[in-house]
Structures are given as C-alpha cells and as structure tokens.
Amino acid sequence: MNRLSQSTLGGVKPGVTVPSYDRARVESRIVHLGAGAFHRSHQAVYTDDVMAGGDTRWGIVTASLHSPAISQALTPQDGLYTLLVDDNGTTRARVIGSLKEVLCLGESRRRLQEQLCSPLTEIVSLTITEKGYCYEPSSATLDESHADIRADLTAPWNPNTAIGLLVAAIYERKKNGVKPFTILSCDNLPSNGLTLRRVLERYAELAQPMFSDAQLKRHLLDHYACPCTMVDRITPAVVPADLARAEQLVGAHDASPVVAEPFSQWVIEDAFSSNRPAWESVGATFTDDVGAFEEMKLRLLNGSHSALAYLGGLAGCKTVAAAMQDPGLARFVRALMGDAADTLAMPAGVGLDDYMRSLLRRFGNVSLNHLTAQIAMDGSQKLPQRILEPIRLRLARGLPIDHHALVVAAWIRYLMGRDEQHGVLAINDPMADVLAQALARASTQADDLVAAVLGFAQVFGRDLPGNPVFVRSVVHALQNLLSQGVRATLSALASARVQ
Secondary structure, rough: OEOOOOOHHHHHOOOOOOOOOOOHOOOOEEEEEEOOHHHOOHHHHHHHHHHHOOOOOOOEEEEOOOOOHHHHHHHHHHHEEEEEEOOOOOEEEEEEEEEEEEEEEHHHHHHHHHHHHHOOOOEEOOOOHHHHHHOOOOOOEEEEOHHHHHHHHHHOOOOOOHHHHHHHHHHHHHHHHOOOEEEEOOOOOOEEEEEEEEHHHHHHHHHHHHOOHHHHHHHHHHHHHOEEEEEEEEOOOOOOHHHHHHHHHOOOOOOOOOEOOOEEEEEEOOOOOOOOOHHHHOOOEEOOOOHHHHHHHHHHHHHHHHHHHHHHHHHHHHHOHHOOOHHHHHHHHHHHHHHOOOOOOOOOOOHHHHHHHHHHHOOOOOOEEEEEEEEHHHHHHHHHHHHHHHHHHHOOOOOOOHHHHHHHHHHHHHHHHHOOOOOEEOOOOOHHHHHHHHHHHHHOOHHHHHHHHOOHHHHHHHHHHOOOHHHHHHHHHHHHHHHHHHHHHHHHHHHHHOO
C-alpha cells in the first residue's frame, strides 16, 4: 500500500478530510518544540483549521528535542499524518497538513536554530511536558542544579534543552535586530506562561556572561511575551492496532497517526508580542485571565486522571475507561472532583457541574485506549499542581482532605513498583532513582514510607511535611492501601463520608 504523502494525498479514500489549501504556498511562521502526539492532536489541528479558512501563513516547523522517531516517520510523509477521532465505537479520520517540517534536534540542530532565528518566525510554542522546563515544581523556578541546565550554561550557543534553545534564539535575534516572537507554553503547568517566563529569566541571567551581553535578561523581559494557556484534549498513546485502523480508513500507510477524543479546548491569554493566527475563528478562546480555566482543568480533569492512574493501576485497570467501569473508582472520582470544585472560583457563566459531568462522560469513552500507565508518568512533576494545591487550600479552610490524601498515598504505593496482582509497574519519573532509593531505605511501615517521600521538598515544599493533618491523612490512607487494597479502601472511605 502507498505511504501517505503529498504525492499520494489525492488517492485517500472518500470521506476522509484532507487539507483544502495549497501546502506549497504555506509559509513557516510557527516553531513548535515537542513533536509529540498531543501537539499533533491539538494546536496543529487548530492551525490546520485556520489555514483551511484561507490564511496560509502559519505553517509549523516542529521539532523533537530527543528522539528522532517522529521526524523519521513524518519527513517521508511531507509532514502529513492522520488524526483518528474516537467516540464510543465511532471513528473519523482526517489528514492534517499544518506541519511543514518535522525535525529532531540531534539530527537537524542547524536547521532548527536557523528557524528559531528567522524573521518569519512569529510564535514558538511548546509541549515538552513538565520535566522539559527544568524547573522546581514547588517553587516554579529554574532548577539550577539540573544536569541539562548546567551543561547548557557551559556552552549556551549550543544548547540541548528547550530553555537553552529559546534563550540562544533570543540572543541571536537581539544581536541581529530581529523582532521578537511570542513564546507559547501549551503544557500542564501552573500559570504556564508565568512559570516559563521565570525560568527563562533566570537562565538568561545566568547565561549573560557567556554571551557577553549584560542586557539579555532585560531584553527578554521587555520584548518577549509568554501568554498563559489552558489546553485540553485526551490523546492516548498510539498502539499498533491504531496504525492498522488509520491505513484501513485512509487507504494509505501512515507511520505515525494520532488518536484523540472529539472534545478539544484551548484557552489563551490575549497577550502576544508578535502576529498570530486567528485561532479564535476555529474554536479557541482568548481571554485576559486564563488562570481560572487552568485551575479548573488541573484540579478536576488532571487531578482525576492522576487518581485513576494510581488507584486504577494498582487495582489492575489498564485504561481510564476500564477504571471508570469499576463502581468504587467511579464514585471516588466524583467525590474527588466535588472536593476539588470547592477550591475553585470560576467566572460567571462557567458551570462546574456541567463540566464535571462532561469529564465523567469523557473518561468513560471506551474507544479511547488511554493507558493508566501513560498518565502515571512524571508524578513528582504533576502532583504539586493537580493534588497538593487543592490540599493546601482545603487545609487552610479546615476542610477534610481524605480524598486527595488517598491519591498521594496511592502514588507512594505505586512507586513501590508492584500492583495488587504482583505485576510490575514501570516507574517513569525524572526523580525515579532518588525516590526508589528513599523508599528502599525505609521500612515497610506506612509512616516510614510516607516520611521517606515527604522528604523531597521540591515536590511537597516545606509546609505540607510539617502539617500533622496532612501527614496523618496520607499515612492512614497508605496503611489502608497496604493492608486492605484499593477497592476495600475506597469502600471504607465512601462509608466514612456518608456517616
């Protein structure tokens, strides 16, 4: 079967949506760092819609900073790929054409840095996951001890991190009198634009002597906007069966399709230092205050996802939909959302009850192979904003924290590396080694295990480990998980709340 590409695009099966614009006339004005599935199911789709509407200035040069797999898969396809939209047994296929080039830093450093410095580039966006920002979650500042940051600062003109690449490009553009671009974080970070700005500011300050430019930090702060955003679309990891489905639906082989749910949301702070696509014309929301939407998503959707990942994973549930089919887990998630909702203050017209009902429907979408193991990754980076921040707010108001404390306990239990059926749980986390060492030094008692993990201030800060209510709640929850298992613990918690 022919491989999907520009030359074979005309032969795709009827009913498959394909780019309606002349891709040869598309200009490259966006650089995206992080060429993973989420970007290709979300921002690239919005941009494809804008160009389908007639504004073809917004082609994307996307780059992976680590693996060449996406570049090797999509370059022979001229950047084209299939989006499979799964909705409880129904699948729609669409070919996305907004990617003009697909690069890998290790193979195409010169080309990537040229595009970052190009006067045509108006926006640099990022989906590099929390760990890609090389920051300390508890303080939302640059982790100056990070090995990759230290390496970049020894030769900042030849960086390997996204932070280093951005500052190197800002230096070159300043030196050559090139106008600024907007730096658009699309990752699940608290106040992602502000966090990115703080990280860049500190890195630029540290890099100034090596660049021999004492005004680099000031130039960044004065000219480069970092708007906050909130992004939402469930995008499961692709499995081999998805490649077969894409081939059957499209009529051409696609080496790297993506799968997503029908729902998609993008809320963007309207604060740009450059031109931008009219994303609002294709469904994005521009606002002066992204914070409320971001907190809603982090605490309700992402917090619930983490709960399902750790509790569901321990109980043997491989997917989110499978976990939601367990009555105890589904009941717990509804209760967790209710507790999290109490910490939110939403603008008028935003209905939290409707949003929570929509989340429960989305979690139950049986067509999505959304793996609990995928969501469980990088817990040390995710829990501070998803779970620990609601805990702090509820503690400050004298409200019970038992539901959120159970998620923390489930993460600690998950870090022990075995589910309740004694199956191996892969721990994929930037702190995996130090967490494992801390747990190995502790006894098997819940209080020792909790103390070992709470010792990491970069995750828990200084306040929570010193709060007796928090510590007691997590220890009690972990004791129950260790002695009774997930389902009995959930049942007991539900009964206790009713009393």
